[in-house]
Structures are given as C-alpha cells and as structure tokens.
Amino acid sequence: MGGEEDDDDEDEEDALVGVVISRMPPPSSIKKEFLKKWLVGLKALSNSRSSSTSKKEMSVLERKKAIKLSADVAMASLKNGTTSWSRALIQNASKDGNNRTLLKSMLGSEYDKKLRIGSTTTSIMCSKGIRNTTVLRRSCGLRRARKISKDQRVRAGLMAKRLVKKRTQVLRSLVPGGEYMDEYSLFEETLDYIMSLRAQVDVMRRLANASAFSSKS
Amino acid sequence: MDLGDKDKVEHEKSSEDPSNFHHSGISSNWHFESANLANTSTGLVPTGNSMSVCKEDLVGSSSCSSASMVESFCPSLWEQPTNPNTLGFCDINVQTTASTSGALGFRKGLPGSFRAGIEKNLDHGWNPQGIMMKGGMFLPTAAAMLPQSLSQFPADAAFIERAARFSCFDSGNFSDMMNPINMPDSISLYTKGARMMPGPQAILGGNKFRSVAEEDQPQRNEQETVGGSKTVSMSIDHVATEGNPQKNESPRRSHDEAKLGVGGSGNESDEAEFSGGGAEEEASILVCAGRQPSPNKGIGLKKRKRGGQDTELDHTKGVPEQPGEPAKHSSEIQPKVDQSPCSTANKPNGKNGKQGSQTSENPKEDYIHVRARRGQATNSHSLAERVRREKISERMKFLQDLVPGCSKVTGKAVMLDEIINYVQSLQRQVEFLSMKLATVNPRLDFNIEGLLAKDILQSRAGPSSTLGFTPDMATPYTGMLQPPQSGLIQPGLSGLGNSSDALQRTINSQLTALGGGFKEPNPQLPNMWDDELNNVVQMSLGAGALISSQELSGSLPLGHMKVEL
Numbered sequence: 038m039g040g041e042e043d044d045d046d047e048d049e050e051d052a053l054v055g056v057v058i059s060r061m062p063p064p065s066s067i068k069k070e071f072l073k074k075w076l077v078g079l080k081a082l083s084n085s086r087s088s089s090t091s092k093k094e095m096s097v098l099e100r101k102k103a104i105k106l107s108a109d110v111a112m113a114s115l116k117n118g119t120t121s122w123s124r125a126l127i128q129n130a131s132k133d134g135n136n137r138t139l140l141k142s143m144l145g146s147e148y149d150k151k152l153r154i155g156s157t158t159t160s161i162m163c164s165k166g167i168r169n170t171t172v173l174r175r176s177c178g179l180r181r182a183r184k185i186s187k188d189q190r191v192r193a194g195l196m197a198k199r200l201v202k203k204r205t206q207v208l209r210s211l212v213p214g215g216e217y218m219d220e221y222s223l224f225e226e227t228l229d230y231i232m233s234l235r236a237q238v239d240v241m242r243r244l245a246n247a248s249a250f251s252s253k254s
Numbered sequence: 255m256d257l258g259d260k261d262k263v264e265h266e267k268s269s270e271d272p273s274n275f276h277h278s279g280i281s282s283n284w285h286f287e288s289a290n291l292a293n294t295s296t297g298l299v300p301t302g303n304s305m306s307v308c309k310e311d312l313v314g315s316s317s318c319s320s321a322s323m324v325e326s327f328c329p330s331l332w333e334q335p336t337n338p339n340t341l342g343f344c345d346i347n348v349q350t351t352a353s354t355s356g357a358l359g360f361r362k363g364l365p366g367s368f369r370a371g372i373e374k375n376l377d378h379g380w381n382p383q384g385i386m387m388k389g390g391m392f393l394p395t396a397a398a399m400l401p402q403s404l405s406q407f408p409a410d411a412a413f414i415e416r417a418a419r420f421s422c423f424d425s426g427n428f429s430d431m432m433n434p435i436n437m438p439d440s441i442s443l444y445t446k447g448a449r450m451m452p453g454p455q456a457i458l459g460g461n462k463f464r465s466v467a468e469e470d471q472p473q474r475n476e477q478e479t480v481g482g483s484k485t486v487s488m489s490i491d492h493v494a495t496e497g498n499p500q501k502n503e504s505p506r507r508s509h510d511e512a513k514l515g516v517g518g519s520g521n522e523s524d525e526a527e528f529s530g531g532g533a534e535e536e537a538s539i540l541v542c543a544g545r546q547p548s549p550n551k552g553i554g555l556k557k558r559k560r561g562g563q564d565t566e567l568d569h570t571k572g573v574p575e576q577p578g579e580p581a582k583h584s585s586e587i588q589p590k591v592d593q594s595p596c597s598t599a600n601k602p603n604g605k606n607g608k609q610g611s612q613t614s615e616n617p618k619e620d621y622i623h624v625r626a627r628r629g630q631a632t633n634s635h636s637l638a639e640r641v642r643r644e645k646i647s648e649r650m651k652f653l654q655d656l657v658p659g660c661s662k663v664t665g666k667a668v669m670l671d672e673i674i675n676y677v678q679s680l681q682r683q684v685e686f687l688s689m690k691l692a693t694v695n696p697r698l699d700f701n702i703e704g705l706l707a708k709d710i711l712q713s714r715a716g717p718s719s720t721l722g723f724t725p726d727m728a729t730p731y732t733g734m735l736q737p738p739q740s741g742l743i744q745p746g747l748s749g750l751g752n753s754s755d756a757l758q759r760t761i762n763s764q765l766t767a768l769g770g771g772f773k774e775p776n777p778q779l780p781n782m783w784d785d786e787l788n789n790v791v792q793m794s795l796g797a798g799a800l801i802s803s804q805e806l807s808g809s810l811p812l813g814h815m816k817v818e819l
Contacts, residue, residue, distance in 0.1 A: 100692035105684060197667055204670035211677045221642065224649035227673060231656055234680040241687035248694045 067233075068240050071111055075240070078107030106130060112237045122226045123233075125214020 082103050110130050113123035208223065209215035212230050215223055630636070650669055654660045657676045660669060 097689070097692050100696070101685075101689040104691050105688035108684065108688060200667040201670060204667060204674060207674050208670060208677070211674060211681070221645050221649065224646060224653060227677065228649065228652055228656060231653075231673075231677060231680065234677070234684065238680055238683045238687065241684065241691065245687050245690045245694065248691065252694060 064236075067115065067236050070115055071108075071236055072240050072244070074111035074114060075108050078111055079104065082107060108237055108241060112233050115233070116229075120226060120229050121218060121222065122213045122215070122230050125217075129213060 109126055113126040113130075116123035118124050205220060205223065208227060209218070212223065212227050215226065218226060630640075646666075650666065653673055654664070654669060657669075657672050660672045
C-alpha cells in the first residue's frame with residue numbers, strides 16, 4: 038500500500054512540478070533584452086521606411102512581416118549564435134536581401150561574422166551530406182519497417198517508430214534549422230526554441246496589449 | 255480446449271478444492287473453468303436465486319456431466335440482466351475469484367502447478383469475468399458482452415486477458431487512449447474489443463469498481479499469505495503507474511519494455527517470467543486503460559489477494575519460491591521505472607539503478623564508457639544505441655516539463671505530438687501578435703507606446719502564460735477595427751508635417767474617437783474573425799480608403815464600417 042501511495046504522491050508532485058515549470062514565465066531579463074533589441078529593429082524599420090523615397094505606405098501585412106521578422110531576429114540575436122536554431126533563423130532572414138538593413142542595424146557589426154560562421158557550418162553539414170543522409174535514412178527506415186510481420190507486437194512497435202519518425206520530421210520543419218540536426222540536438226534545440234518563443238510571445242502580447250490599451254485610453 | 259482443460263483441472267484439483275474453498279459448491283466449479291462462462295456462472299450460482307438449484311447440483315459433483323449442466327445454465331445466466339442478487343455474493347465471489355483470478359496476474363502458467371492449469375484455462379476468456387466478478391454488478395452484463403466480443407477476435411489468450419483488464423478500468427479514459435492515433439488493424443481490433451468490454455462498466459464507472467475492490471480488501475487481508483505476490487502486484491502497479499499511460503500504439507512498447515525490463519535481469523525462473531509477464535500485461539493494460547493509480551491499486555490488491563488465495567488453495571510448495579522472484583523483480587522494476595518514465599523505446603532498462611551507464615559520469619573523458627547491464631546485449635551497437643536512447647529520454651523529460659500538459663503523457667510519439675502542437679501554437683501566436691501590432695501601429699512607431707508600454711508592461715505583473723491565448727483573441731478584434739481607419743489617417747496627417755508626438759496624439763484621439771464608436775459592435779464580431787483576419791483587415795482597409803476624407807473630420811460613419819465588415 039505504501040508503495041502505491043508514494044506513487045500517487047510522486048505523480049502529483051511531478052504534475053505540480055511540471056505545471057510550475059511550464060507555467061513559469063520566462064525570465065524578465067531575457068524579455069527586457071528582447072524588447073530592447075526588437076524596438077531597435079522596429080525603429081530602424083520605421084526610419085528606413087520614412088526615409089525611403091518610395092513613401093509607399095506599408096500595408097498591414099508588410100508591417101506584420103517586418104514586426105515578426107524583427108522580433109524573431111531580436112530573439113535569435115539574444116542567443117549570440119550559441120544555439121543552432123538562432124543561427125539558422127538569422128541566416129534565413131539574411132537570405133532575403135530586403136532585410137539587410139534591418140539586420141545590420143539590429144545585429145551590428147557582428148552580423149556579418151555570424152552570418153559567415155553560420156553559413157559555414159551549414160555548408161559543411163550540407164557538404165557532408167548530413168541532411169541527405171538523414172533524409173535517406175528516414176526513407177529507408179520507412180521502407181524497411183514495412184516488412185510484413187505477423188507478430189502484432191512487432192508491428193505495433195514498428196508503427197510506433199514510424200509515428201515517432203514522422204513527428205520528428207514535422208518538428209524539424211518547425212524548428213529553424215532543424216533539418217540539419219540529429220535527433221538529440223533537435224530536442225535540445227526545440228527546448229531552447231520553445232523557451233525563447235515563450236518569451237517572445239510574452240513580450241509581444243504585452244506590447245500589443247499596452248498599445249491597444251494606450252490607444253483606447 | 256474446454257474438455258481437455260477440464261480434465262486437467264479435475265485431476266489437479268479434485269482433492270484440493272474442498273478444503274480450501276469456503277464454498278464447497280464452488281470448488282466443484284473448478285471443473286468448469288475452461289468454459290469461459292462457466293466460472294462466472296458458477297460464481298453467480300451460489301447467490302443467484304434461480305441458481306440455487308445449480309449449486310446443489312454442483313456440490314459434490316466432479317464429473318463432466320455436471321459441467322455440462324453448468325454450461326447449460328450459462329447461457330441463461332448470460333441472458334439475465336444484472337441481478338441485484340448477484341451483488342450479494344461479494345464475499346463468496348471474492349474468494350473464488352481471488353483464487354481463480356489469481357491467475358490473472360500470472361500469465362505464463364506456473365510450472366506444473368495447479369495454478370498453471372487454472373491459468374491456462376482462465377486465459378481463455380475467463381479472466382475478464384473474474385475481474386468483473388469483483389465488481390459484482392458488472393458480471394452479467396459484462397459477461398454477456400464477452401461472448402460476442404470474444405467471438406469477434408482471434409482466440410488470442412493474451413489479448414483476451416488484456417481486454418479483460420481493460421474492462422476493469424474507468425472506461426472514460428479508454429476511448430481517449432485507444433483512439434486518436436492512426437492505428438494498424440490489429441490495434442484497432444483491440445480497441446474495438448476492449449471498448450466493448452468497458453461498456454457495461456461505464457454505467458458503474460471505475461470508481462465503483464475501485465470501491466468494491468477496496469471493500470474486498472479487508473477480507474482478503476486475512477488471506478494474504480504471500481508477500482511475494484504482493485510485491486508482484488506492487489511491481490505491477492509501479493510499472494503501470496510509472497510507465498506510461500500511453501496511447502494505443504505504445505501498449506505494445508510498454509509491454510515489451512516492462513517485459514524486458516523485468517525479465518532483463520535474467521530469465522531465472524518461470525515465476526520470474528510470469529511475474530514479468532504479469533507485470534507486462536498489467537503494465538500494458540493498466541497503462542492503456544487508466545492513468546489512475548487507484549484502479550491499479552485496487553487491481554494490484556486484488557491480484558495480491560488472489561495470489562493469497564492461490565497459495566491458500568494448496569500451493570505452499572510452489573508459493574515460497576515465487577515471492578522470491580517477484581520481490582527481486584519488483585525491486586528491479588521500480589528503479590527502472592523510476593528512471594525512465596517517459597521513453598518507451600528504452601527497452602533494456604533492466605537494472606537502471608544498480609548498474610547505470612556511466613555516460614554522465616565521465617565528463618572528462620572523450621569516450622563515454624557504458625557498462626552493459628546484466629542480461630543485455632553487449633554488442634557495441636546496442637550499447638551505443640542505448641546511450642543514445644537514454645540521452646533522448648532525458649531530453650524528453652525536460653521537454654515534458656516545459657510543454658504544458660505533458661506531465662502525465664509519456665511515450666515518444668505522444669510527447670512529440672504535444673511538442674509539435676505547442677511549437678505550432680507558439681509560432682501562430684507570434685504571427686498573430688505581430689499582425690495585431692501591425693494594425694495597431696501603422697507606422698511602426700512604438701516609441702511612445704514603448705515608453706508607456708514599459709510601464710504598463712511592468713505594471714502588468716499578471717501571469718501572462720502563453721496558454722492564455724484565447725482571452726487575447728477578443729482584444730485584437732477591437733484593435734482590428736480601429737487601426738485601419740487610423741492607418742488611413744496617418745498618411746493624410748503625416749503630409750501635414752506634424753511632429754511625431756503630434757501625430758501620435760492625433761492618432762490616439764482618432765483612435766479613441768473611432769474606438770468609442772466601435773466598441774459596441776466589437777463584442778459581437780469576434781467570432782467571425784477567427785480565420786479571416788487578413789481578409790477582413792484588407793477589406794476594411796480597402797473600404798476605409800473611401801472614407802478617409804470623412805474621417806479626417808473626426809466623424810465616423812459607423813454605418814459604413816458595419817456594412818463593410
């Protein structure tokens with residue numbers, strides 16, 4: 038009996054701990070940093086727009102994209118290139134030529150360095166064919182797994198593996214730069230990415246609420 | 255199968271039963287064990303009013319003829335609706351079922367023991383009823399369900415046993431667990447069958463079952479003689495509770511995992527195997543059916559009681575050996591279970607606590623030294639894989655804590671699903687919020703708002719959990735209506751060459767003017783906007799272009815706005 042009761046308590050505790058950790062707001066220091074960088078980027082955006090000769094008013098969508106981009110880059114830059122997803126994110130952003138100014142202003146002189154570092158790593162990985170191998174492995178694994186097995190357990194196990202693989206693929210597509218990571222680092226990156234996404238959402242929401250509030254008042 | 259088993263049982267038990275059973279009449283029931291329905295019918299017999307006749311017939315009869323008589327009664331029993339009378343036999347049934355269903359915990363028959371014979375017979379479908387007998391009221395309806403369900407499926411003893419166990423648990427969780435993921439046909443079969451079982455129980459619910467089970471416990475306490483079976487049940491509970499309320503595709507995995515985990519220490523004896531098997535069965539079923547510790551408790555206790563009963567029956571010889579094994583296995587299971595709750599892929603987790611790999615303990619060394627655990631392959635590949643899997647499971651644990659709502663869910667596929675959903679929702683939130691900000695701030699000026707916002711941001715110390723997304727859904731709509739107008743105003747005003755502050759003030763005033771007018775229609779509209787944010791905004795923008803000149807005057811054509819939207 039005691040053992041079972043302990044299990045109950047542990048379950049409850051674990052649940053509580055999980056809830057606490059998941060409900061814990063991201064640290065405010067990160068949020069402040071993010072906000073600062075983000076505002077810098079936005080300022081740069083608005084300045085560039087106002088100073089541009091086109092004087093074309095940005096549509097809502099354009100604005101939204103700019104806001105989102107600046108937010109993402111700000112969040113990624115906070116990481117200082119330590120995490121692979123942040124690097125990948127910045128790289129993706131820099132691929133679009135329109136964003137150069139924004140990125141430069143936000144990231145400063147380190148921008149080019151980071152870009153080169155990031156690009157080299159990804160190029161190395163590409164050259165090594167890591168991505169290809171993972172893709173190949175996935176496809177081969179799927180094919181292998183489809184052998185007809187009469188044992189239901191084995192079938193279920195294979196099915197489970199297939200599901201896991203499918204979902205891992207989806208996760209790769211979600212996390213920036215996930216295509217190039219192995220499973221283990223994918224999880225780590227996902228962890229980090231989730232944390233920063235939460236901080237980002239938090240700040241953005243507050244800002245949106247604040248601006249809505251101030252506009253109402 | 256029926257006859258052969260019956261004979262076996264008769265030979266083994268004929269002399270032993272009367273002494274051990276409280277009801278001699280019931281002892282003769284052993285002869286009919288093989289008949290799936292027979293046992294329950296006999297169980298019911300003592301208490302059922304109409305069954306009193308049967309009882310007399312059964313008493314003292316040890317021939318197959320009486321078996322046939324009982325069998326003839328069975329159909330009638332099945333057709334009967336739940337008899338309130340049957341409830342009265344709790345005591346009786348408890349004991350009989352305890353003894354007979356002790357087999358439930360032991361899937362792989364005991365070597366040459368009486369129990370083995372029973373178990374083999376019980377395997378073929380009697381078990382579910384044994385469990386249900388405990389609940390009393392379950393029996394007739396559940397039993398009625400069984401013949402149909404049983405006929406549908408291949409005579410897979412393991413499946414039936416599992417299905418029976420499924421039926422013991424709160425059926426509420428069941429469909430959730432069995433359902434959502436794409437399942438192969440085999441598994442869908444299981445779900446069908448298993449779902450059928452809990453049907454009658456749904457009426458009573460797992461709680462009642464539990465309470466009944468717990469009522470029975472005190473009775474069994476006296477009968478508890480085997481600590482080993484206790485540990486077996488406890489280990490079962492542990493494995494079940496720890497491991498993994500998973501969805502359907504993973505019952506197999508937890509099954510395997512528990513099995514390997516338990517038996518990983520070496521297949522020392524049949525008891526070890528069967529306790530492992532029992533544990534695995536329990537794990538898989540308990541896992542799938544109920545993420546509730548209490549049903550496990552109840553059943554674990556029941557198992558214990560049944561184990562006690564069994565030993566009581568005759569098997570003092572076999573019994574002492576068994577506790578040793580289960581005890582050992584339970585201790586092994588526990589550390590294993592404790593340490594790897596989430597990864598179902600971690601098969602070789604036999605003795606985690608004792609000889610854990612030293613991956614995390616050698617940070618200085620370049621190589622990771624891993625010690626092969628006892629009873630596991632020492633192939634380098636498998637070792638490396640095990641290390642990899644453990645690392646992944648560690649990460650999964652972190653993710654479990656991070657992603658809300660994952661604390662109870664374990665299993666890679668499900669966890670990944672949750673993680674994916676969470677990441678997607680976060681990304682969507684970002685998109686949404688950026689859109690909101692874009693509409694609120696036409697010129698991407700957050701200066702003043704930024705200053706104000708900081709104060710507001712800091713003053714709003716409320717727990718802004720990322721889950722609180724939906725409350726925000728309403729606010730952006732209000733925001734949506736206002737900004738299009740202000741956005742159109744902006745170019746006009748900026749042309750005047752006002753300072754940014756003045757602009758902001760005018761914007762704010764315009765917004766308030768607009769907002770004041772808009773507030774009423776807003777609450778009604780939010781529902782419409784769910785998926786069409788962009789479209790609506792563009793529409794309003796396009797429509798607003800016509801109105802911009804009027805807006806400058808500060809008056810709002812509310813009618814216009816409503817029409818456009």
